[in-house]
Amino acid sequence: MLGIIELLGVVTFAFSGVIEAHRRGMDLVGIFAIAFVTAFGGGTLRDLLLDRTPLLWVAEPGYVLLTLAIAFLGTLALRSGFFYINESSIILPDALGLGLFSAVGTAFTLQMGLSPVIGVFMGVVSATFGGVIRDVACNEVPVIFRRGQLYATCAFLASLVFWALQAAGADYGLAVSASILVAASLRLWAVKNDVHLPI
Amino acid sequence: MLGIIELLGVVTFAFSGVIEAHRRGMDLVGIFAIAFVTAFGGGTLRDLLLDRTPLLWVAEPGYVLLTLAIAFLGTLALRSGFFYINESSIILPDALGLGLFSAVGTAFTLQMGLSPVIGVFMGVVSATFGGVIRDVACNEVPVIFRRGQLYATCAFLASLVFWALQAAGADYGLAVSASILVAASLRLWAVKNDVHLPI
Amino acid sequence: MLGIIELLGVVTFAFSGVIEAHRRGMDLVGIFAIAFVTAFGGGTLRDLLLDRTPLLWVAEPGYVLLTLAIAFLGTLALRSGFFYINESSIILPDALGLGLFSAVGTAFTLQMGLSPVIGVFMGVVSATFGGVIRDVACNEVPVIFRRGQLYATCAFLASLVFWALQAAGADYGLAVSASILVAASLRLWAVKNDVHLPI
Numbered sequence: 265m266l267g268i269i270e271l272l273g274v275v276t277f278a279f280s281g282v283i284e285a286h287r288r289g290m291d292l293v294g295i296f297a298i299a300f301v302t303a304f305g306g307g308t309l310r311d312l313l314l315d316r317t318p319l320l321w322v323a324e325p326g327y328v329l330l331t332l333a334i335a336f337l338g339t340l341a342l343r344s345g346f347f348y349i350n351e352s353s354i355i356l357p358d359a360l361g362l363g364l365f366s367a368v369g370t371a372f373t374l375q376m377g378l379s380p381v382i383g384v385f386m387g388v389v390s391a392t393f394g395g396v397i398r399d400v401a402c403n404e405v406p407v408i409f410r411r412g413q414l415y416a417t418c419a420f421l422a423s424l425v426f427w428a429l430q431a432a433g434a435d436y437g438l439a440v441s442a443s444i445l446v447a448a449s450l451r452l453w454a455v456k457n458d459v460h461l462p463i
Numbered sequence: 464m465l466g467i468i469e470l471l472g473v474v475t476f477a478f479s480g481v482i483e484a485h486r487r488g489m490d491l492v493g494i495f496a497i498a499f500v501t502a503f504g505g506g507t508l509r510d511l512l513l514d515r516t517p518l519l520w521v522a523e524p525g526y527v528l529l530t531l532a533i534a535f536l537g538t539l540a541l542r543s544g545f546f547y548i549n550e551s552s553i554i555l556p557d558a559l560g561l562g563l564f565s566a567v568g569t570a571f572t573l574q575m576g577l578s579p580v581i582g583v584f585m586g587v588v589s590a591t592f593g594g595v596i597r598d599v600a601c602n603e604v605p606v607i608f609r610r611g612q613l614y615a616t617c618a619f620l621a622s623l624v625f626w627a628l629q630a631a632g633a634d635y636g637l638a639v640s641a642s643i644l645v646a647a648s649l650r651l652w653a654v655k656n657d658v659h660l661p662i
Numbered sequence: 663m664l665g666i667i668e669l670l671g672v673v674t675f676a677f678s679g680v681i682e683a684h685r686r687g688m689d690l691v692g693i694f695a696i697a698f699v700t701a702f703g704g705g706t707l708r709d710l711l712l713d714r715t716p717l718l719w720v721a722e723p724g725y726v727l728l729t730l731a732i733a734f735l736g737t738l739a740l741r742s743g744f745f746y747i748n749e750s751s752i753i754l755p756d757a758l759g760l761g762l763f764s765a766v767g768t769a770f771t772l773q774m775g776l777s778p779v780i781g782v783f784m785g786v787v788s789a790t791f792g793g794v795i796r797d798v799a800c801n802e803v804p805v806i807f808r809r810g811q812l813y814a815t816c817a818f819l820a821s822l823v824f825w826a827l828q829a830a831g832a833d834y835g836l837a838v839s840a841s842i843l844v845a846a847s848l849r850l851w852a853v854k855n856d857v858h859l860p861i
Binding site for chain 3: 285288289290291292293294297298308312315317318319322325328329336339340343400401402403
């Protein structure tokens with residue numbers, strides 16, 4: 265079940281990169297690069313900061329090929345004009361991925377014996393910095409830094425919940441599921457009601 | 464004394480990120496992120512390039528919480544309208560931090576037995592690349608790359624002075640103090656007289 | 663012979679950074695920084711991702727001084743007005759460097775026992791990401807992501823040819839030479855005939 269959500273998260277994050285790159289008229293090189301940094305940039309940055317090796321996609325090169333396939337097929341689908349797909353179409357899977365990646369990033373950090381503060385920080389970095397790098401590479405101010413609907417805040421609460429449940433002795437599967445539930449429900453609620461941070 | 468200047472430097476660098484992010488209308492997520500990369504981006508990049516672990520703020524998570532507090536309180540202060548604070552208000556503490564971080568970055572590199580060329584290079588990276596990452600994330604050409612008043616040049620001379628004094632046998636405290644003095648006096652002189660590099 | 667092409671590649675990549683930074687009115691600090699990231703950014707990113715240490719220019723600080731000399735002399739040459747130099751002037755050496763850096767990046771990765779997929783991926787990253795970082799630091803969408811004349815594609819085919827020849831038992835010199843030939847001839851043909859990726 266978690267494996268399915270992970271795959272769904274990676275595909276969704278990559279596809280959000282395809283949408284953004286396609287909108288800006290990039291060719292396949294740009295679309296693949298943006299899809300890749302969106303899907304793997306957050307986890308890669310976390311692992312560089314923590315000196316964890318090898319990186320997920322270096323150890324499992326199938327992810328590189330999968331992202332290439334998503335870039336190729338996604339571009340054909342968007343260009344065909346048969347589909348009308350934009351960010352709104354992927355809010356649900358994106359929100360599930362957001363929760364999962366927060367939990368996994370926090371889990372990896374806590375497993376290294378680091379402080380809960382760093383655990384939660386790395387959970388948020390894992391889940392959100394792929395999108396930050398995507399926006400910087402597309403020459404925009406990162407959308408999560410602007411006054412958008414709650415996004416990093418959902419990752420923050422999901423990471424916090426994961427840590428609290430683990431600290432309370434809950435098993436991994438339960439803690440991850442709770443993180444996903446928290447991130448996804450808060451994110452969907454924020455999008456539906458246009459909720460922003462008060463400051 | 465050096466501990467006080469370090470704290471002052473971190474707070475000032477973080478606060479310069481808060482000013483920049485607040486000016487661009489970011490919310491707390493963006494303000495915290497920009498404050499953090501401004502304060503810790505230079506040292507983090509240096510440590511990634513040198514493969515030094517763990518990173519300062521990973522080992523001392525109090526810095527993460529401190530930056531969060533600065534982002535939060537700084538934002539409230541700027542929004543309250545009671546204070547009129549901009550870059551000019553922080554030129555002195557920023558110049559002190561510039562000198563200290565140059566010296567510390569050079570010291571860490573020389574301690575690894577690396578060449579003085581790399582020592583001085585890393586001194587400048589430590590002191591200035593937080594601001595470079597801040598500007599890139601804010602979607603601007605980094606201010607130190609434009610024809611501004613001397614800044615990286617002050618870090619360069621401070622790093623050079625640190626290396627020369629250490630090579631001549633001066634003790635650490637003296638070499639660091641001289642670096643801070645060189646960077647700060649050159650920086651203040653350049654700002655006062657609007658001095659730029661000739662090329 | 664390969665040593666000469668490597669030096670030529672580094673000088674050319676650095677000089678393309680000088681041209682770009684000079685065009686945007688940067689001072690020597692910006693010109694040196696952009697020249698450096700253009701020449702060494704791709705290889706540095708590859709080594710950070712693969713956790714290879716030490717970095718080339720950390721181990722051989724002469725490269726830092728060489729880049730500084732290129733930035734200084736290149737700026738004087740461009741400002742003197744005696745030379746009219748732009749990207750078109752450096753297409754041939756740039757194309758040779760593109761092929762060499764693709765081959766070398768692939769070789770380093772395969773030597774670590776990693777998959778051919780990662781080998782080819784890192785070949786392309788080594789050869790092209792210096793330019794990507796240059797463009798991001800200059801506040802532009804990276805030129806290789808836009809619908810330009812084939813560039814990353816040349817690096818991709820050069821990396822693929824290197825891997826195939828090594829896998830078939832060809833010696834290192836032959837495989838590198840073939841990579842350079844493939845990248846350079848495809849690149850020159852694409853520039854001459856304005857060839858772009860179909861998607």
